[in-house]
Amino acid sequence: MPEQLAFTIEVFLNGLMAGVLYALVALGFVLIYKASGIFNYAQGVMALFAALTLVGIMEGQVPFAHLINAILGTDVHHFGWHVPAFLAIGLTMVVMIVLAYLVQRFVFRYLVGQEPIILFMATIGLAYFMEGVGDLMWGSEIKTLDVGLPQGINIAIDETTYGWFGYGFFIDNLDIVAAIIAILLVTGLVLFAQYTKQGRAMRAVADDHQAALSVGVSLNFIWILVWSLAGFVALVAGIMWGAKSGVQFSLSLIALKALPVLMLGGFTSIPGAIVGGLIIGVGEKLFEFLIGAPFLGGATENWFAYMLALIFLVFRPQGLFGEKIIERV
């Protein structure tokens, strides 16, 4: 049955594209985890915050407009200008760097040396905080984000596959762009980590805080750098997901999508995040298509990734590419 096969291939390809986006979010986690040992639950909310800020700047919204109106009884909402996309992206990046500084200065500086699980819970608190601030600043209604990325069905692939299978694949242009950007981003990050001075310092910090300090690496600077990088990844992820499905609260839930990716790929590995993302993207789409929808009542995508990761971890606790967990007393 070639038609069934064609469907399956299409689902496979779409899963691959979704997987790239998961990997993109997971990458932000890996960066922070490697450099500071913090498992940053707030990564998804950072993506939401970045996307909200970007839309807000582009539309010329007044920050905290609702709050100002409520307190002062005024009626401000827009400055009345529109900022071009590339400038707005730059400004948003500045905001994310400031945010990275604040997070480091007011939260994690005081939590150095705490157990990882305490740090994890602190990032959950941070996620709530940032979600509230983001909503207060820019309002919580669903916004559309348009930075000029191509959208809609890719005609070329549709026609080519129609020639091959007699059935045109539906693959969104946006997904293709996202995949290309993700690949560029990953390459860039790997090059940065391997071949620049800051990248080397970052790896040194990840390896051993004390040793890094003793050879003159500034921990504070590196952590701010790492959080800024994570903010940058969050911004890219926010743009991609925001363009795909609108900027809204559910954007922050992509963090929950990225968690099983991390567990599968290993928390410490950049290639792991990519491979894990692809496996989960493809796996959940194929499972939904072949088993979930016909036999289990659908919507299995919510939990499939977690179950897969859970079962996988029982056999290999450090994930696919993670460093072997060695326990000492």
Added chain:
Amino acid sequence: MFYREAGDFNTSYPEDSQTFPIKFDRWRYYAVLFVAIFVIPFLINDYWVNSIFLPFLIYSIAAIGLNILVGYCGQVSLGTGGFMAVGAYACYKLMTSFPDLSMVVHVLLAGGITAGVGVLFGLPSLRIKGFYLAVATLAAQFFLVWLFNRVPWFYNYSASGQISAPERTFLGVNITGSNTDAWATYLFCLFFVILSAYIARNLTRGSVGRKWMAIRDMDIAAEIIGVNPLRAKLTAFAVSSFFVGISGALFFSVYLGAVEVGEAFGITKSFLVLFMIIIGGLGSIFGSFAGAAFLVLLPVALKIIGVDWLGWPTDIVAHLQLVVVGALIIIFLIAEPHGLAQLWRVAKEKLRLWPFPH
């Protein structure tokens, strides 16, 4: 001045090892019980019960349950919402399948079923540790919610996909359904709270609790001195889920009456209960109550201040609430990782010496 232990002599081991060895503490405890059982039921109305007392009591049970797992045994779980859903749906199935049995039996059985499910999802904890486990428990959260959403047997094939509690009585008084009295539901929940706190308190200071704490502090060392990690972790999961299941059953049957699973037992519920025990104090039964009270009262207080006094729109207050809760979590983790319970302990120490500190 207020808090004296001078002249308070224990002359036997049982006296020395009782839960409240200091007389003042003991009398305060009896006084609280007396007020809770004999005074409050006569004073409350529907508003008080539904907005403060029932959520406080029910979340206290959930917080005690989660505290056993996270605070005493050190296994962080983000699946509380899912386990509460198990309790709720087990209770619903039992209520509709065996209408003649007492509600108390239903709730306890629902807890038991949840304990079984908890053990099942606790099995990976033997291999996975720390936040790997925390993330793994999210599997329970998503899978269970999906299961109750998609398998019609669980909601008795009702058209809306909701479950709603049929009318049940206990000792001839309506407990569930639409015609309930404020005092009846309050006392019914209070019974389970006292039961849970009593069991939890005594488990955690007995040998089981010591094993949990040994596992929490360093699992390899605990294993070397002869604590069986399999048994310790799985009993923690079982006991914890038992309480969480009870709270889920009460949450559905007594408090809400009708439940849509994704809405009532979503991941936000898991975080809410986790926040309760962080703010209240990890590894403390009193902390579970304090945290539950704090996070139940906070939205009410914010709403009164923001909406009623200042006249702000409700959505701003809702967002502000997120900010406040998030900030509080961070502040507590930085300033007082042992939460309100530790503040209480410090206050007691201060009061012991009060007018004449050294």
